[in-house]
Amino acid sequence: MPRKIALVGVGKIAVDQHIPALNASSEWELSAAVSRNTVVDGVPNFTDMDEMLKAHPEVEVVSLCMPPVPRFAYAQAAIAAGRHVMLEKPPGATLSEVHTLADLATKAGLTLYATWHSREAAFVKAAKAWLVGKTIKSFTVTWHEDVRKWHPNQDWVFEAGGMGVFDPGINALSIVTEILPDPIHLKSSVLDFPENRDTPISAQLDFYHPHGGTVTADMNWDHSGDDVWQIEAVTDAGVLTLKNGGGVLLIDGVVQTGAEDGLSGEYPNLYANMARLVADAASDVDLRPMLHVSDALTLGKRNVVKAFDW
Template identity: 75%
Template sequence: MAKRKIALAGIGKIAIDQHIPTLAQSSDWELAAAVSRHHKVEGVPNFTDFAQMLDAHPDIDVVSLCMPPVPRFDYAKAALEAGRHVMLEKPPGATLSEVFALENMAAARGLTLYTSWHSRSARFVPAAKAWLQGKRIDSFAVTWKEDVRKWHPGQDWVFEPGGMGIFDPGINALSIVTEILPDPIHLRSATLDFPANRDTPIAARLDFVHPHGAKVSAEMDWDHQGDDVWDIVAVTDAGTLALRNGGAVMEIDGVPKGDEAGLAGEYPALYAHMADLVAQGRSDVDLAPMLHVSDALTLGKRNTVSDFDW
């Protein structure tokens, strides 16, 4: 079967590190064009204007959008209006309402819209979800700490309105939480640390309501020094589950589980799913992780901390 042509818009760090290498090795996709104001992709036509790319390549019927969330709506809207299927990097938008608008547009045109959550495709997330089924959860704690200078060096947009601050990485944790918890949760309270010179939080502490009384909490920090900490620990009536390194490692009562064979990796899994969605004429729009972020920004107590500088 011939590969389906796809265009990539927003050639930044995540596109260079993940999307481009994944597409280069994919049996489903051919990267046929790229759109960026600052970078080019070797071996394909490159554009600085998205509308020009759409006009020049009617043969490309799928677009993957990797730019920051604030400008992404206009690109997605243009792609859908031009009859193209759309895949969205996380978080899928700057607001919930704009993603609902895109979902309605895609449905009205019979097009696929996919809000991708790469952390849900981490190696042991499916196993953790299966292990938690049927167990009584007593406590569930998320610890998500990293250094923004390492992952977004000099990228001021993450601290501008719509950039989400700590929730740019923290939403990865929330995407796993909403995938593996057997019961839905909702936010009870939050404390958000805002640098005095920035518009989005750099740290957050969240407390959730669990329908069966489990203590569910999250601690997130984007000014963390040292090794990254991406851990989720669930204490249950049948033992303690720990997902570490963003789901790449799973422990039961401190004992690491064996390797999960046959898993291709986070971004290969996303693009394989997108290929299936387009082939089946379906969309996949899950906004559960983003709902928790929206709630935190609504309920969160603002705590002003020292200026942040690169």
């Protein structure tokens, strides 16, 4: 029997990814939704989280898809009501609040899953396997996209806690922390803040690598043209290039085959992971990508650039 799940926060990512993934899964039954503005067809809809939890005790799992700032209170309420919790990325507004949620879930014997959808792109596992045992000479992340395309008129991304360019940039960092054989940490960052916004629109990051490799990231959220989601690793045994956010892999310029679903498997894989975690009474709360963002904001040299308007 499929497990019953509720979706909380029905915005663009929920409509584009979560709902289709749940509807296609044999492991899940979408049984309720909570949103202030959107109704999901075919299920009971609520505007209040507590009302949903009281009305649907049969719902085992709550998947939280709202922006990071309000998410803690919703996750805390779900755990207090005895529900397993799945968190859209980034898992919270701060590291401390996610640590608190992890402690609450552990004490309650519940699953907490901090998801990183980009790790589920088709060739991320293959890239990780290829890099094992190789010496990194340089590792370059280029992550350019247009906020107007992916978050149209969503001012929360530029408000405190919204993370700005790190909302997409953390996707790159989730792949980096998954595939690099050695741990890295940030040495310096340069952040461009529009004069009328609270979060950066672009970032340049420089990392320490334990074996002397050069590791950098160039992130831009005011990009025109096609999205650029690329990671290139120059090693002693050749060059690995991940394109399209991990959906395409090249080794020494040769396109690799064997995983043809590109990015389409990301969210189905996340929900399959959640089903396994609940079945195993386990949690998965890897905060390394978010730690790099926190370090970037701590170390960042701030540049004020022209105002950003939609």
